[in-house]
Amino acid sequence: MNLESARRWLRGGLYTLAALQTFVSLWQYFLPRSFFDDFPTVKLDPPYNEHLLTDVGGLGLALAATLAIAAWLVDTRVALAALTGYLVYAATHFAYHVTHFADFSLGEALGVGTGLGLEVVLALLLLHTARLLLRAGRAMAGVDGPGRSDGERHAGEGFGD
Known part of the structure; x- marks a missing residue:
């Protein structure tokens, strides 16, 4: 092949x-x-759903591994992919919780809403930063478009270069 x-x-x-x-x-x-x-x-599955909880935990670990690999590689394209996935998770998690506060105390609602909201904001800020770094790297390399097919990294694409 x-x-x-x-x-x-x-x-x-x-x-x-x-x-x-x-x-x-x-x-x-x-x-x-x-x-x-x-x-x-x-x-x-029974009402206490160990299967559901372990599946969700496994998905969370997969997302954490993806973010850790993005941090280790410090490549903006990998970071964009990892952060996009994290943002989808964080935003849907936040949206669920802020629409289901009926049984929460005011303090619980504020704590959950604020904590989950901060995760969304941080992901958005990091995503914006990665996009700026990718754009700057492409401008320095004189490259247009979403990426290359040659698999090479050029100056500025990794933000740890």
Whole structure:
């Protein structure tokens, strides 16, 4: 398999995984009762749902690993991907909680809303910073467009260069 074929295979595989995960995740997020009632095996879980909690914990660990790799590589493109994923999670988590405060005390609501809101704001600020660094690196390299297919890093694309 040549390099271009490998890239096409990787791209197709990533799109396939993203599509499958998007389908299940949208169903879970927007129609949680339907997912619980209609997805095979989920309704077989008991009311305390260890399966659900460990799956969510695993997803959180996956997101943490992605953010840590982005920090270790200090490449703006990787950081943009990791931060975009984190922002989707943080924003949907924040949106759920701020619309479900009925049983919270004022202090609990303020604590949860503020803490989760700060995560969204920090992710937005970091995403903006990564976009500025990527744009500056491309301007220095004289590159236009979303990226290259040659796999090379050029000056300014990694913010640890």
